[in-house]
Amino acid sequence: MFNLPQALKRLVIGRAMRSEELGETLLPKRLALPIFASDPLSSVAYATQEILLVLTVGGTAFLYLTPWVAAAVVALMVVVVASYRQVVHAYPSGGGSYEVVSRNLGPSSGLVVAASLLVDYVMTVAVSVASGVDNIISALPSLADYRVLLAVGFVALLMAMNLRGVRESGNAFAAPTYLFIGAMLLMIATGLVRVLFGDAPVAESAAFGVEPEHGKDALAGLGLLLLGLRAFASGCTALTGVEAISNGVPAFRAPKSRNAATTMAVMGITAVVMFVGVTALALIAKVHYVDSACQLTGLPTDCTGYTQQTVIAQLAASVFGGSDSILFYVIQAATALVLILAANTAFNGFPLLASILAEHRYLPRQMHTRGDRLAFSNGIIALAVVAGGLLWLYKADVTSLIHLYILGVFTSFTLSQIGMVRHWNRVLASEGDGAVRAAAHRSRVINGLGAVTTALVLVIVLLTKFTQGAWLAVVAAVLLWLMMRGIRRHYDAVADELAVQDPREESVRPSKVHGIVLVSKLHKATLRALGYAEAFSPDTLEAVTVSVEQDDTRELAARWQEFDVQVPLKVLDSPYREITKPVVQYVREYRRSSPRDAVAVFIPEYVVGHWWEHLLHNQSALWLKSRLLFTPGVMVISVPWQLSSAPRADHPARRAPGAVRRGEPTPARGAREPERL
Template identity: 40%
Template structure:
């Protein structure tokens, strides 16, 4: 039943040799890997206006030069990540660049930042998408958190069905969103050029404004840089592209950069020209759509596609998080479960982990996008900065042809990224201080996992010079815990006697009457196996049994004898039947598995009814 339900949800399993069919074309890759970056134009320009609103509407003209600064940084990042794609075609992005050029500690900082960032990608995107839905339908506003959690669950399920299937679903909303914004920007510019746009809604360029300081400008600039989140995702997911993967990834990155620059510049300019003021109940994009289209079909088309892409932009996180987790797990910094492909050839454990973490974050922050965006932006600019620095070190060390030009690109990008990080920590410390806790905590966990794998490797390593035939032969003492005279015990005793002639059955009784009854039945049964009965004063089976096994271990150590405990265990035909039976056998087994110098064997007996 569970297996059939799973098939319905995620589809039939794919063979390993079908992996090539899960590679992405450029059209699908642009949709699934650029949706986060492209969707950020729905809230990036708004973040600039929110900061400037603290001074007043007259300061809104500053959004134009601030937008130019954001576009300059975008150009530097696009050029830099194109170089990273060709230098590290195996993927891994900032983690690989920082690890190989700056050292493993910096790589882990980049990796931990990106993991947190991808969780925030899902949380922010879905929260922003929910805001777009409730802006169009205000009656739904009280249910923001429930809607957001449901959407994350839906995306998780969609990604478990496979990469190409999720990309096929995503492609339409992404391209429809781009189309709707292009229509809005085109109509807005037409209204501006023909004089149909309001002439007095905006403050004149260059208007002096009291209270505007360099601190405020830098704060607005750093907030606007939230529109650049997601730029690195393509460099992390190069293995998902069709061959030649690096060339296709670089082309998709450049195309994404061009579209992102056009949409961002158009929205910032039109928001200034139409005098849009940030509101708690309606997004800037919604207000702009109302001013240009009116509340007609085109407006609802814009809001619908915006909501869709903001929700589905989370898929960038679902695409990149599992691959980054795989890279970290491969280097023994995350559990190896993240290296396992699921039925649909995706890294299912990474997908599920990301979905659960994002839902938790949405609930904790109550779905408030404004609370998450600063944390989100810092999480992405740390790996931005480290990847730029790592590439600088790489060019200086290797000095390939044309390295000076490449160095200047990364140097300019690094300086701007470090400046933005400094601005964030100075101007929004109250909102981003958590990164100073979460990222070091991630790095600490990475190191502890690595130490565990190293320790396990040392203990499991085999000396190939020592042949198995050279090992000492040991006698075997077999202990069989029994709860009564049953078919399960009969089968277990047959198996135990095949291991050794030295077999002891152990019965723990809670009363002298129960022990007498067991001894009588055992003698009548004539198994040829000695029965040891133990009286439990506190009705506990585990206590007396563990004491008896410890005593046998001490005696066995004196005679170079191995102790084996053979556990009888019947298996119910239906899963829910197991809840109807005593679970003491599982408790005993869990305890025995932790005992040193004891081998534990389970002899299952499948019930037919």
């Protein structure tokens, strides 16, 4: 029988893979780079833009701070990459910051990191996709009205690709990432060569003035310092996703730690070169980028109808000649693609971290389950749903979303570096080998410097972004932390309750088993339920019906005698026409009168083949089961009756032993009977 949902599922995610094929999904470095590093590499496309956006609140007067802010971002990136290379070598089992902090600072601190990272992964998807859509609109302004639809559609596409498995998504995403790197380096090199030959590129926005915000054009002292710090905090978006490699070490081919550390070094060098090049070109081309187009002066049209091009689009136009050049569209296409695919870093980091948390009983167990393609499918779907909701809520606006960003990642940066310092302290306390101690001292210095710098950035981000929306990220992380603690308490309580203390006492058999078959009418489903109940051989057995309509009850009793059913029929009165309450009350009264007995309730149920048929059958049965399951000492057994619309197991091997299809000869006497249940 053709199964449309299964066919669609196979079309989207491909054939199911056996568990033994997990080794085939491990990644070489050339695929690991675009999978785990696409986020920090792609952030080059908007990190410089965010710095300029902050500094232009005072007009063009403060753009001279741009090189200093960019230099501070580069220095921080070097420190963070070097620090996480230490994490990769010290904790190669994955988990990254979460594992480092949990082992060295305790489970509660580890959960702080986990909650921060989970929030940040969601924001990575939202910001990356929104920024990618911005670049598409810069090349094709007519798509501006479809911003949210495009963003949500791209999230769905990323989800589908990642459900196909890590390696397959890596093969699909590798080419756009390397195309972006090549295109950016070509643009930077071309622009700098033009500068050397005296033909410096000039951005379109260089001809426009910038109207400073009220009172912001004469900042000095503390105000100027705060402006610089805010620009630095915005530029630190270039560091998002750096920790993803440390979380994904198990996905690398052996030697895992060395390959992961090498990939991280390549990522750091490439990101620094591109960030410095883009920032330098933006200053040379005199790019002006503001929060609102109405802040620009000298526009050729009304500001309400003017759409700003992104910094990358302005640079590509100034270097290659705008819409007349094919390279302009190559840059825009590559940038849009890599920004959208940058979300893939989160689609790999979030499910891996969620699976580790589920293994440690901080998230539902389903997060630890691999899907058909050996990916953590539930984590991938959860990330897509939440990120898609954010994009819809914030209308896929990068400026609105960016304020919720990077807070979580610097929380994890800071705590993980503190944890690594404690790790090296323990190594030094127990290690006597001189070479090992020297390496530990060197690593402790690197991680100590990383802890200080990232803690400083965390404070800056909190001060400059908290009132602009970062408080929402803090609230989300706190709620997630509380939720994970609650989930762990629940799992621990269940484990304690199910723990066996005295096997003999807890495996005592009931004095007897009383069987109850629930009956509404005397038909084939009822007779099957009676037969199954007798096959279980309970000590006592009765049929129970609820009298809602007197005529129906009398007809049932008459047919019961007519068919000479040997099981006694008990009728429960229901003056208020309820079905569930009389049955539950009757079962509970029996349990109270015979607390050492067990009660087995057999419920006939129809099996239907169409979704709409579920609305027409089994509602009373479902409600009865849900109520009876909360009664101690009561077992609820469903006895299915397959209606003609239900899919049938036609193959003889799939039928119950001894079952006979209509039209087949019955077994001869003396043939082997099916075993009793």
